[in-house]
Amino acid sequence: MSDTPNSQRTGPVQPARRAHRHGAASTPAVGADPDAALLDADDAMHLLIRTGFAPAPAEIGPYVGLTRAAAVERVLATTRVDAVTPLPAWSAEIPLTRAQRNALTPEARRAAQRQRGQHYDELRAWWMREILITPSPLTERMTLFWHNHFATGEDKVPEPLLMAEQNALFRRNALGSFATLLHEVAKDPAMLLYLDGASNRKGKPNENFAREVMELFTLGEGQYSQQDVAEAARAYTGWGVDPDTWRYVWRPAEHDDGVKTVLGKSGTFDGDAMLDILLGEPQTARFVSAKLWREFVSDTPDPAQLDTVAARFRASGYDIKAALGALLVTPAFWDERNRGVLVSSPVEFIAGTVRRFEVGYASTAMFAHTSAALGENLFYPPNVKGWPGGVMWINSATLLARKQFVEQLFRATEATRPRMANSMMKTVEIARAGAPASGAMKPQPRAMPGGMRFDLDGWLGHYGLTADTVPGLSAQLQMQHAILPLAPVDAIAAGSSAGAYLEALLMDPVYQLK
Known part of the structure; x- marks a missing residue:
């Protein structure tokens, strides 16, 4: 940035990289350890806005003068596993059973639909309040990240309580184990309803979840065949949702226990074994790491630096905090060219x-x-x-x-x-x-x-x-x-x-x- 104030310009200009930086120097000397670079106010702002929702002025000061590694460690140390604010009161109510729902009059059914919409609105307002007051913005950013990664929604999940519980699941595992998160969300009632897993049964397999868990959740496009999807769908049979309690249930009579061949491996796999096969693929660590890169760094991952992050992720046993920690100390994250992009x-x-x-x-x-x-x-x-x-x-x-x-x-x-x-x-x-x-x-x-x-x-x-x-x-x-x-x-x-x-x-x- 030049010393000519923007107010004196005669017209719009193209975005300019900051040439003027104040505070402690953030660029390490040639040959120096980049992790030892000290943060100035711009660096602290960059870190906090990328890992949160933009800081108040008082939040920046404690990061100025820290090394990159120490600053990242400080951000990661704030994470939580539960919400600060209580859910709306209706979240404690017992939902109607299937028989009670079927017995509703047309007028009562319409009233229930209106109430459902109101509850979803209240749930959205509750999460916005949590985002605004949380002492750990990174926790909410990652909860939102997983909500988008494992997308489920109101259009196919009739009970707002199920989405509230899934939100808690994402927050609980936001920076924990991706392996645990994958297994838990696969059996989550909201996910089972959204991707039709609850209707997946022996002899009539539904392939929706089997396809999306490979394409969107673990491997990415082009990393599997249609035959892999068809065979994997058989492994997930037997998972269901109780229509009275809206809880996950295992129905062994509806599970296909025959031999399946998926991604070159054969066996009488059930759903959990199938997820473990996906976790065993090196591509899973790379795919998820690339999504984290696009969320926190830039739209175009650097192949070599991404390999380092993915290797750390896989070596840690899919520890999300380890992957994110490795990502936030990459030279690419701190590169001036990746700011404001x-x-x-x-x-x-x-x-x-x-x-x-x-x-x-x-x-x-x-x-x-x-x-x-x-x-x-x-x-x-x-x-x-x-x-x-x-x-x-x-x-x-x-x-x-x-x-x-x-x-x-x-x-x-x-x-x-x-x-x-x-x-x-x-x-x-x-x-x-x-x-x-x-x-x-x-x-x-x-x-x-x-x-x-x-x-x-x-x-x-x-x-x-x-x-x-x-x-x-x-x-x-x-x-x-x-x-x-x-x-x-x-x-x-x-x-x-x-x-x-x-x-x-x-x-x-x-x-x-x-």
């Missing part, structure tokens, strides 16, 4: 803004609705492949809705707070109107309680400014470094107040990047 998902964009600016709110339901309008409807991925992510998060409608969210943030004062619900609803409706029809866009417009409260002067006080102060060059550069991964691309009017300058930074396309 990933697009923030709707959840990351919303949660990052709220956390970074310490925004107050009366309810998280509006954040969940806005995320759905932007294309990421929690517990409702568009299909079994999950959300495509990347540049697919951005189109004319969603970019407009993201900018309107920023506008709402700057209107979120005590005097204008009552206008927030209507403004937020307009954002949802505009974004939905221009969005493709998919599972991600299903929710219908609903009133949104509560509103945001942003202490603008309080945040600007970190830089010795108030909203009406005209910031000097130094303050402008400090705000740019605090907000954007790259130099802004749009011109900002000369003489803008600090409040207007900050809003312009958040309106800049670069704010969508991480």
Whole structure:
């Protein structure tokens, strides 16, 4: 970045890599151990935004001056296995049995459907609240990662309780053993319903799970044959879901115990043995490591560095924390060329803004609705492949809705707070109107309680400014470094107040990047 302030430019410019860096030097000398490089404020921001949802200013300081290895270790040490906040009260209720469901009158059935939708909305609001207040953003990022990796959703899972329990399963194993996670999610009732595993029986095998567990969960496309799928489907027969309790059940009479040949191996495999065969394939470690790379580093993995991460993952017995630790200390993760190259998902964009600016709110339901309008409807991925992510998060409608969210943030004062619900609803409706029809866009417009409260002067006080102060060059550069991964691309009017300058930074396309 040059010393010419962006406010003096005469027009938009192309994204620029930061040439100006402040704080401790982050680039090690030639021949030095890169893990010994000390983090400056930019490095700390990069690490925390990639492994979380954008940090508040106070969260950055403890990482400045640490080595890369120590900083990564500190992030990994914060992870949790359970949620901070309790689930909605209905999660403790016993679901209706099959007989009770069949006995419902048409009116009661419609009421039950409405209640089901309300419960899913409450579950989405609950997870957004967990994301916003968790002391371990990485835990929620990984829970969200596994929700997308093992995609299941509302369209085929009738009980919201099952999705709540699956969410807990992902969080419990978020940075634990991938082998354990794979085995548990394969028998998870939500997964069994979503991929029709509950209807897979001897003589009438359903191949959906057998195919997706190879293509999407372990090996990747082109690593297996249709014959492998057909044979593996026989191994998973006998797994089911009790229609009264919605729990996993084993039905030995429906299991095909004959010899199967899958990926060159033959035997009387059952489902667990089949999963172990997939875990025994070196390609599984590489495939999952590549997905982690695209989530945390860049869209294009470096083959040699990816091999190192995959080898560590496999050697550790599929320890997710070990794989992620190896990934976050690769030279590629810290490379300047890999900063600002990933697009923030709707959840990351919303949660990052709220956390970074310490925004107050009366309810998280509006954040969940806005995320759905932007294309990421929690517990409702568009299909079994999950959300495509990347540049697919951005189109004319969603970019407009993201900018309107920023506008709402700057209107979120005590005097204008009552206008927030209507403004937020307009954002949802505009974004939905221009969005493709998919599972991600299903929710219908609903009133949104509560509103945001942003202490603008309080945040600007970190830089010795108030909203009406005209910031000097130094303050402008400090705000740019605090907000954007790259130099802004749009011109900002000369003489803008600090409040207007900050809003312009958040309106800049670069704010969508991480």
